[in-house]
Amino acid sequence: MTVPTSGSVPGSTPGSGRPPRTTAPGSDGLRAHAQLGEPISADVFAERHIGPDAEERAKMLAACGFGSLEELVAAAVPGGIRADSPLDLRPAVTEGQALAELRELAGRNRLMVSMIGMGYADTVTPPVIRRNVLENPAWYTAYTPYQPEISQGRLEALVNFQTMVGDLTGLPVAGASLLDEATAAAEAMTLLRRSNRKSTSARFVVDVDCLPQTVAVVTTRAEALGITVDVADLSTGLPDGEFFGVLVQYPGVSGALRDHRGLIEDAHERGAQVAVAADLLACAVVRPPGEIGADVAVGSAQRFGVPMMYGGPHAGYMAVRKGLERNLPGRLVGVSVDAAGRPAYRLALQTREQHIRREKATSNICTAQVLLAVIAGMYAVYHGADGLREIAARIHRSAAVLAAGLRAGGVEVVHEAYFDTVLARVPGRAAEVVTAARERGVNLRLADADHVGIACDEATTPDHLAAVWAAFGAGSYDVGDVPDLDARTSDAVPADLVRTSAFCTHPVFERHRSETSMLRYLRGLADDDFALDRGMIPLGSCTMKLNPTAAMEPISWPEFAGIHPFAPIEDAQGYLTLIRQLEDWLARATGYFAVSLQPNAGSQGELAGLLAIRAYHRSRGEGERDVCLIPSSAHGTNAASAVLAGMRVVVVAATEDGTVDLADLRSKLGTHHDRVAAIMVTYPSTHGVYEEDITELADLVHDAGGQVYVDGANLNALLGLARLGEFGGDVSHLNLHKTFCIPHGGGGPGVGPVAVREHLAPYLPNHPLRPEAGPATGVGPVSAAPFGSAGILPISWAYVAMMGEPGLRLATESAVLAANYVATRLAPHYNVLYTGRHNLVAHECVIDLRPLAKEAGVSVDDVAKRLIDYGFHAPTMSFPVAGTFMVEPTESENLAELDRFCAAMIAIRGEIGRVASGEWPAGDNPLVNAPHTVEMLAGEWDHPYTRDEAAYPMPSLRRRKYWSPVRRIDQAYGDRNLVCVCPPPDAFAE
Structure with missing residues (x-):
C-alpha cells in the first residue's frame, strides 16, 4: 500500500490520506482492518509526516473556500507548468522497511582501519555528546540564530567553538564555522586578496604539500575570479615574482612538519599575506599558526569528535589576525547585552549576510556547519586543554613508534619531523604494501609508486601499528614491541615547534569533566533554545519542516559514519548505491x-x-x-x-x-x-x-x-x-x-x-x-x-523512499493548503502583501506590518519578540520586503498548531490596537518590552499592563510555556564592542 495519489483513495473522503473505516471495530472480525503483507494506516510514513489529517484538511479547505486539494491546486498552480506525467518513483515503503534497506546498504560498506589521513581522521565521539547533541532534536531541529533571544544555547556553544579555534590557532578572532577545509581555504584566498593593500597581483601561491582536494577547490574558485594559482614546492622558499597571498599546510599532506616562520616573514616583506591550513588537534602540541606569523588560519574541526562520514558534514574553521575580523566570511557570534544590561549572545556584524551584497559580494556563504561545530566545541569542553593535549600527544607517540618500527625493519622514513603522518619510501613497492595492509584490515595512502603515507589518529592502537609493520615486511616487530619502542623513541616535533603557550583556559573548558556535569550542561543550553521540538518555526523561505526520526537514525551507524572519503571505492559500495539512487x-x-x-x-x-x-x-x-x-x-x-x-x-x-x-x-x-x-x-x-x-x-x-x-x-x-x-x-x-x-x-x-x-x-x-x-x-x-x-544523504534517501510519489505530492498540496489557510485566517487582521491566481499564495505568504508601524509605532521587531512570549519563533523578518513577515507553516504542522499561531498573531493585532488607541503608551507596552523573562516578571513592576498580560497572553500558556532566558538584545552595542570569545564568568554575576 502506498499513500493515495492526490490525497484520495476510492471510497474515502476527498483529500483524505487515510483509508476510511468501513465497519465498526469487531463487527466482522479483524480481517477488514489488517491485511497481511500490507502496512496498516499508522505505518504509512506520510500519515505521520504530514500534520493535518483528513478531517483537519477538510476544515482548512472549507475555510479557504475549496472542497478538495485538487480544487485548491488547480486554482493556485498555473496549468502551464503542471507536470503531465507522474514522477515514476518506486512505491513508498514503511519506516521499518526503509531502515532495513538502509541496513543492507550500510552492510555493503566495508569498515576498515583508516590510516589514510589527507585531512580526515578517525575520532571518538563521546557518547554523551553523540546522544545529546547529534541525535537530539533539541539541537538538530533548531534554526539559524536570527532570533538571538531564543537561541542562547546554540550561540553559547558556538562561542565555545570560536574560543577553542582562536586559542588553538593562536589568532584572536575565529568564525562560527565554514563548510569544510577546502572551501575555507578558498575563502581565505579571496579574503587575503581583498584585504591586501600592498599588492595588486592576481597570483596566489599554494604549497605543493597542501591537501590535494584543497588545491583543487581553490583552483576551481580562483579560475572564475581571474586569480592565477601557482602550485609550488615551498620547502626551499617562495618563488620569484609578485603575489598577493600564500597558502601552506601545517603539517603537510606528506606529514612533513616544517617551521614556516622564515617563509611567512619573507612573504610579508614582499607584500603578501599568508594563510596556514592547520591541523587543529596538532595545535595542542605544536606551535600554533598565530605564533609563526600567519594572517589567517583555516582547517577542519572534524577530528574533534565528528565522524568521517564519507567526507562530511564537518565544521571548517577560519581564524584571523587583528584587523581582519570585519573581513571574515560567514557567521561570527558575538557578546552583547540585553535590555537589563546582562550579557547575551548574538550574531555579530550583521553576519546573516555580511558579505552577500549583490554585485559587491565577496562571499556567497550564508550558512555554517553549526551542529558539527557544536559537537567539536563540546569535544573540547568535555576533554579540556589537558585532555586535548593528551589525545594529541598519544597520536604523535603512535606515529613516532610506527616510524621507529619501520626504520628498525629497514624501511626508509622520509621526514624527521612530523605530527601524526609518516611517509615511507619503498621504491616500486608502494602499491604492494597498500594491498598487504588492506589484507590486514588497514587502509593506507598510496602517495605514488614509491611512497606510502600512514596517518595515526585517536583510534590508533598497537595492533594497528603491528599490522602496518607486517604489511611493509618489517615483521620482526609486533604488538609486543610497542612499549619498548615507545620508551626508546624520541618525539618527532622539533623543540622550537613545541607549543608552550596555554589554550582553552576559560572555565567552561574545565568544569564539565564528568558525564553528569556534561549532560546537565548540554541540557541547560538546549533548554535556553527554541527548536522544532518545542513548537512551530514558521520561517518563510526556510522550510522548517519535520526531520523524521527514522531518517535521522542511520547517520550514526558506524557503517555510514566511519567511512573515509578517499577509501577505495570497493569499501563504499553501499554509499555509492545510495548516492546513485538518490541522484536518480x-x-x-x-x-x-x-x-x-x-x-x-x-x-x-x-x-x-x-x-x-x-x-x-x-x-x-x-x-x-x-x-x-x-x-x-x-x-x-x-x-x-x-x-x-x-x-x-x-x-x-x-x-x-x-x-x-x-x-x-x-x-x-x-x-x-x-x-x-x-x-x-x-x-x-x-x-x-x-x-x-x-x-x-x-x-x-x-x-x-x-x-x-x-x-x-x-x-x-x-x-x-x-x-x-x-x-x-x-x-x-x-x-x-x-x-x-x-x-x-x-x-x-x-x-x-x-x-x-x-x-x-x-x-x-x-x-x-x-x-x-x-x-x-x-x-x-x-x-x-x-x-x-x-x-547525511541517508536522511533524504529515507524521506523519498518512505514518502513515494503520492506522499511527496500530498506534502506539497498540504503545504500550499497550510499557507493559504494561515493567509485566510490572518487576512481580516493583516494585509497579505502578495497573492497569485484567485488571490492564492503558494507555500508561504507575506504579511505586511508596515501600516502598523504608522498606526501605533510598533515595528516588525516588536511583533517578532512578542511572539516569543506566545511560544513561537518569529517568521522570516523583512524579507523579501522590509517591515514584513514571511510565513511558511509547512505540511508538518497540524491544525491545532496552525490555529495556535493564528490566534497568537490575531491577539498581537489586538495588542497593537491598544497601543494605537493610547491605552498603552508607545514606549511602554508588551510589544516593545518583549520578550519578558521570569526575572523581569518577578521583579518590581511599574508597567501599564499586568504581569499576566505579559507572561500569559493566551490561557494555554499557563500549562506549558517557553521562557526566553534573556530580554531583548542590543545589537548595536555588540557591534560597537566586539567580543567573540567566551566572556569571563564574572560577566554573568550579579
Missing part, C-alpha cells in the same frame, strides 16, 4: 537529466550551476557571455554566487505584485543581448506566489542565448505537481535541508545538489581523487569531499 530520484522529481550531490550547501549548489553555465557558453565559443540577470527580489546568495562565478550582475525589476517585470526583462535583454549568460529566478517567486509568466520568461532568455537558472529553494511548493526542468529551467540547485528533510541543525548542515538538463551535464562538478564523482569534463570540485556531505 531527484532527477526524476525535478525533470532534469543529471544531478550532482557534491555541493555541501545551497550557496555551493548555486556556484556549481553557474560554473556549468559558464563552461557551456565557453564550449560554444561564447565566452563573452558574462551577464547574469537577477530579479530585485532575489535572495542575496544568487547575486553573490554569480559574482564568484565570474559574472556581472544586472538587476531586473519586480512589479508591484512581486513578479518579475517582463518589460524590464525585455529591456535588459536588449541592452545585454550578446552578453547574457543566464537569469536566476526563484520559483515559486521569492514573494511566495506562482508566477504566471515563468515559461514566457524562460523563452525570452533562451531566445537571447542565455540559460535559465531556477533556484530550487521553493521546490517544496512544486514537488509532485510540476518539474523545474520541464517548464523552462536549465539548471537548479535543491536545498535538501528544506524540501528533503535534512535538519538545519542550528544553521547547518545543508546539502545543495545541482541538477541540470542534458546539455549542461558535462560541466557538473568532478573531483581529482574520485572519478566516480563527476564527468571528466567537469568544472572541478566545489567541495573537499567527492560527494560532499555524504554522511
Whole structure:
C-alpha cells in the first residue's frame, strides 16, 4: 500500500490520506482492518509526516473556500507548468522497511582501519555528546540564530567553538564555522586578496604539500575570479615574482612538519599575506599558526569528535589576525547585552549576510556547519586543554613508534619531523604494501609508486601499528614491541615547534569533566533554545519542516559514519548505491537529466550551476557571455554566487505584485543581448506566489542565448505537481535541508545538489581523487569531499523512499493548503502583501506590518519578540520586503498548531490596537518590552499592563510555556564592542 495519489483513495473522503473505516471495530472480525503483507494506516510514513489529517484538511479547505486539494491546486498552480506525467518513483515503503534497506546498504560498506589521513581522521565521539547533541532534536531541529533571544544555547556553544579555534590557532578572532577545509581555504584566498593593500597581483601561491582536494577547490574558485594559482614546492622558499597571498599546510599532506616562520616573514616583506591550513588537534602540541606569523588560519574541526562520514558534514574553521575580523566570511557570534544590561549572545556584524551584497559580494556563504561545530566545541569542553593535549600527544607517540618500527625493519622514513603522518619510501613497492595492509584490515595512502603515507589518529592502537609493520615486511616487530619502542623513541616535533603557550583556559573548558556535569550542561543550553521540538518555526523561505526520526537514525551507524572519503571505492559500495539512487530520484522529481550531490550547501549548489553555465557558453565559443540577470527580489546568495562565478550582475525589476517585470526583462535583454549568460529566478517567486509568466520568461532568455537558472529553494511548493526542468529551467540547485528533510541543525548542515538538463551535464562538478564523482569534463570540485556531505544523504534517501510519489505530492498540496489557510485566517487582521491566481499564495505568504508601524509605532521587531512570549519563533523578518513577515507553516504542522499561531498573531493585532488607541503608551507596552523573562516578571513592576498580560497572553500558556532566558538584545552595542570569545564568568554575576 502506498499513500493515495492526490490525497484520495476510492471510497474515502476527498483529500483524505487515510483509508476510511468501513465497519465498526469487531463487527466482522479483524480481517477488514489488517491485511497481511500490507502496512496498516499508522505505518504509512506520510500519515505521520504530514500534520493535518483528513478531517483537519477538510476544515482548512472549507475555510479557504475549496472542497478538495485538487480544487485548491488547480486554482493556485498555473496549468502551464503542471507536470503531465507522474514522477515514476518506486512505491513508498514503511519506516521499518526503509531502515532495513538502509541496513543492507550500510552492510555493503566495508569498515576498515583508516590510516589514510589527507585531512580526515578517525575520532571518538563521546557518547554523551553523540546522544545529546547529534541525535537530539533539541539541537538538530533548531534554526539559524536570527532570533538571538531564543537561541542562547546554540550561540553559547558556538562561542565555545570560536574560543577553542582562536586559542588553538593562536589568532584572536575565529568564525562560527565554514563548510569544510577546502572551501575555507578558498575563502581565505579571496579574503587575503581583498584585504591586501600592498599588492595588486592576481597570483596566489599554494604549497605543493597542501591537501590535494584543497588545491583543487581553490583552483576551481580562483579560475572564475581571474586569480592565477601557482602550485609550488615551498620547502626551499617562495618563488620569484609578485603575489598577493600564500597558502601552506601545517603539517603537510606528506606529514612533513616544517617551521614556516622564515617563509611567512619573507612573504610579508614582499607584500603578501599568508594563510596556514592547520591541523587543529596538532595545535595542542605544536606551535600554533598565530605564533609563526600567519594572517589567517583555516582547517577542519572534524577530528574533534565528528565522524568521517564519507567526507562530511564537518565544521571548517577560519581564524584571523587583528584587523581582519570585519573581513571574515560567514557567521561570527558575538557578546552583547540585553535590555537589563546582562550579557547575551548574538550574531555579530550583521553576519546573516555580511558579505552577500549583490554585485559587491565577496562571499556567497550564508550558512555554517553549526551542529558539527557544536559537537567539536563540546569535544573540547568535555576533554579540556589537558585532555586535548593528551589525545594529541598519544597520536604523535603512535606515529613516532610506527616510524621507529619501520626504520628498525629497514624501511626508509622520509621526514624527521612530523605530527601524526609518516611517509615511507619503498621504491616500486608502494602499491604492494597498500594491498598487504588492506589484507590486514588497514587502509593506507598510496602517495605514488614509491611512497606510502600512514596517518595515526585517536583510534590508533598497537595492533594497528603491528599490522602496518607486517604489511611493509618489517615483521620482526609486533604488538609486543610497542612499549619498548615507545620508551626508546624520541618525539618527532622539533623543540622550537613545541607549543608552550596555554589554550582553552576559560572555565567552561574545565568544569564539565564528568558525564553528569556534561549532560546537565548540554541540557541547560538546549533548554535556553527554541527548536522544532518545542513548537512551530514558521520561517518563510526556510522550510522548517519535520526531520523524521527514522531518517535521522542511520547517520550514526558506524557503517555510514566511519567511512573515509578517499577509501577505495570497493569499501563504499553501499554509499555509492545510495548516492546513485538518490541522484536518480531527484532527477526524476525535478525533470532534469543529471544531478550532482557534491555541493555541501545551497550557496555551493548555486556556484556549481553557474560554473556549468559558464563552461557551456565557453564550449560554444561564447565566452563573452558574462551577464547574469537577477530579479530585485532575489535572495542575496544568487547575486553573490554569480559574482564568484565570474559574472556581472544586472538587476531586473519586480512589479508591484512581486513578479518579475517582463518589460524590464525585455529591456535588459536588449541592452545585454550578446552578453547574457543566464537569469536566476526563484520559483515559486521569492514573494511566495506562482508566477504566471515563468515559461514566457524562460523563452525570452533562451531566445537571447542565455540559460535559465531556477533556484530550487521553493521546490517544496512544486514537488509532485510540476518539474523545474520541464517548464523552462536549465539548471537548479535543491536545498535538501528544506524540501528533503535534512535538519538545519542550528544553521547547518545543508546539502545543495545541482541538477541540470542534458546539455549542461558535462560541466557538473568532478573531483581529482574520485572519478566516480563527476564527468571528466567537469568544472572541478566545489567541495573537499567527492560527494560532499555524504554522511547525511541517508536522511533524504529515507524521506523519498518512505514518502513515494503520492506522499511527496500530498506534502506539497498540504503545504500550499497550510499557507493559504494561515493567509485566510490572518487576512481580516493583516494585509497579505502578495497573492497569485484567485488571490492564492503558494507555500508561504507575506504579511505586511508596515501600516502598523504608522498606526501605533510598533515595528516588525516588536511583533517578532512578542511572539516569543506566545511560544513561537518569529517568521522570516523583512524579507523579501522590509517591515514584513514571511510565513511558511509547512505540511508538518497540524491544525491545532496552525490555529495556535493564528490566534497568537490575531491577539498581537489586538495588542497593537491598544497601543494605537493610547491605552498603552508607545514606549511602554508588551510589544516593545518583549520578550519578558521570569526575572523581569518577578521583579518590581511599574508597567501599564499586568504581569499576566505579559507572561500569559493566551490561557494555554499557563500549562506549558517557553521562557526566553534573556530580554531583548542590543545589537548595536555588540557591534560597537566586539567580543567573540567566551566572556569571563564574572560577566554573568550579579
